[in-house]
Amino acid sequence: MPKMPIEIVFDSKIFSADAILGACHKFLAKCFITLEHSEDGKRIIASLTAREGVSAEGLEDEFRAETLNYAVKQKINKGSAKIRDQIFHIVFNPERLNALGGQLQTELETKADPDSVKLSARLEKLLEEIESEESMGYEEDPLGIAVPWEEKHGMPGDLLHPVDQLKRQAENNLINIETVKEIVDC
């Protein structure tokens, strides 16, 4: 049994044919669609016949929502068309892009925030310092990092001769005193 078409009527002052066509395109897989103007030409009538195996339930609401979506998109596109064209014109015109870049840089320099100016001056100074330090040779070693510890501070106080170390261990009963004597006599 053939399915009954669902008729959806749109006011052509609110919804353009293009917006309705855009919505139709999304529903081609779900239903067969015909579009025509009413006799007075003030309305556009969309007839939707669900395809075999597709439920007609909720189809009308979905279609209305999609049409509204397309109508809003179209309105936004129309409103921003001029700006979009200008952006494309600038982007694809290198001379204009460079001129605009230079103008923007000048504006940024003249309208700069005093705090950011201070900060950038400080950063520049720091960078200069780093660069001047980098230019210094590693052999100069102003902090004496390469000097051995013993040379700088001398021998550590508790660094004993091996025999004295053995004697101290014997005093602390860590090793046998007789053994130490034997070693020392040798």
Add this chain to the structure above:
Amino acid sequence: MSTVEFDKKIFAMKAVKSAVKDYKDFANFDVTERKDRIVVKIDNIDYEPKEVFLGEFGNYVIHKMSVRQ
């Protein structure tokens, strides 16, 4: 013979002719203009059921219109 009509305020002749060109292997088409409508007469449809063929053709014209946008 079957007839499918398109509103000239909504559909462009170019889109209808392009769809006919793509469907010509499945049927014979005759496209004419009448007042505010584009009339497509379709004969010798080599597809069953014929209603589905006509629906598919109408949808294809809508697709062609959307692509043109």
